[in-house]
Amino acid sequence: MPITIRDIAEKANVSIATVSRVLNNSSQVSKETKDKVEKVIKELNFKPNVFARGLIKKSINTIGVILPDLNNLFYPAVIKGIEDELEKQNYNIFLCNTDESITKEKKYIKTLLEKHVDGIIFLGTRPTGFENNKHIVELSKKLPVLMINDYIIGSNVYSVMTDEVNGAYKAVNYFLSLGHKKIGFINGNVDFTTYKYKLRGYKKALEDNKIPLNEKYVINETPYEKGGYLGVKKLLSLKDRPTAIFTASDQIAIGAMNAIFESGYSSDDFSVIGYGDIPILNELYSGLTTVNQFPYYTGQLAAETIIKVINQEELKQRKIILEPELSIRKSCKALI
């Protein structure tokens, strides 16, 4: 038989209501009785039953985290940040991997609602378009919803993200500062916000520096290693090859480096910049230069923010935008 609030009440010679008050330190309980009750609680090592509590409070301190794919190395890095912060605040995480399927996502949302999570964090960029996101708009009317690295305009959804136009801009600018003028760009599917923005930043940097856009330098691939690999092969097949390659994700960059090495070149021949700054990047190919999106910090901030929303604290803004920074390592060389 587990220990209940009744056992505590009996042993401490008070009513169960009083015990409950001590537990929730709600309303006034005299110091004397409070101490007495707490002593008994400690003695019997009593833990209130979450279900009974949840039945009334409709919550048991949990957050759902929905992400598209655990194999995308950016996500574990973010989750670690979320986890660290939530653990401090005594929240637990329900982890949901959707495999990029909207159907699976919807199913998860349903279960998370049934399990009465206090809030839901969506990880990662989303396909644009009303149909793909309206269920989230609806969701955000029911409970706190936060998106990492994306947002939904005019909704209740909170966001923590970096300015990706600017991130791409900085990367390209860095190339330019090193003397590169022929800059390839291996991007992902521009139906996703993130890749749309990066393309914008890429173009803007070229424009601002009066470099004409070469359409052949812009390549759309899957945003993983394979995409980077294929992208580089394409770029290498051009008559007028680029000297620098900007990639829309770190994993594209990894694949790109792989292709570069495999083709007998090195970063002396082709400079590469990735995007995201996943932890492993520092340890590969002598260190890959990348745009730092602060994955860990983003996770922490997201967790912190959603807790504030849950606690009904007023926030100045629905959307927190971080400034990305270049993490300069060894994969870019100056053109001489």
Add this chain to the structure above:
Amino acid sequence: MPITIRDIAEKANVSIATVSRVLNNSSQVSKETKDKVEKVIKELNFKPNVFARGLIKKSINTIGVILPDLNNLFYPAVIKGIEDELEKQNYNIFLCNTDESITKEKKYIKTLLEKHVDGIIFLGTRPTGFENNKHIVELSKKLPVLMINDYIIGSNVYSVMTDEVNGAYKAVNYFLSLGHKKIGFINGNVDFTTYKYKLRGYKKALEDNKIPLNEKYVINETPYEKGGYLGVKKLLSLKDRPTAIFTASDQIAIGAMNAIFESGYSSDDFSVIGYGDIPILNELYSGLTTVNQFPYYTGQLAAETIIKVINQEELKQRKIILEPELSIRKSCKALI
């Protein structure tokens, strides 16, 4: 006001008990009333309250997954397998990252128990020694506990793991078959089961082939990229350098490759084998050869197994041991 079982009962003109029976398809309910009730349930889109249910059943279909560090890329790969399988069975995952801290682990165990998870999966190798594991032995008396890639002898703990002695043996043997006789080994801390076993396999392979053990070739480092990097630097500094390097983890291997390239060499000069087969390995440095521990499958199997234990199905064995296999890629060259 949420819809309750009472609303259904009323609308369907039956008692709440009957509705509950339909919900749990327990005991006999006439087809007629069953249909009637189900129709109303669907109509009102009724979902039973998990907390009320949990209060009685003491469970709400969740599994805790405790892991040492999300930055270890092996784990996300395993978690994906766990997740996929559990989702099919309508279980959710509480994700707990301990940062290798036993204190944090214990705290998590406490919360998981309070939240009445149906079982707990521990991910990853553990420090040996009674003190570090007795709380898990205790735990396994209370609810189903499963360990991935480790086990606790003589306990209730279930395990899914690979034969790591044999895995190491196969790696070293492969080197030998390529003509290598000077084989370095960058290992982790042998206080952890996994590294102890790998060392054993390494030594056994040498012995069986009558190659004397060179103590200088065995290096202990942290089992991440940094360790591989430093390990290679040490090996390179030897007068009699090895020609092949076996590493106790894929991340060590990555760091090793990094150091090899940085020192102006390639896998033509030093053959490398990793351990684990994390998804990214195929995409790095033209593909790294490694010992495949089947991370995804391991996760799936673990999930499947713990569900069976929860459902009280009889298992033939507490310990499932998979045979590791070499994933041969491009990082090993024959000695001519």
Add this chain to the structure above:
DNA sequence: CTAATTAATGTAACTGTTTTCAGTAACTTA
């Protein structure tokens, strides 16, 4: 010194299920 507050505590209703126990009606069996 009485009336009005206020602080501290208790009683009991309520949260939304599952499940035991009991009851009814229909159907066998002797």
Add this chain to the structure above:
DNA sequence: TAAGTTACTGAAAACAGTTACATTAATTAG
């Protein structure tokens, strides 16, 4: 035809907390 099964259903008691309301004692105001 009476008694015993069986199939189905309902009433009510759990499950373990929170909280609205009531009550008492102590304090303050007039």
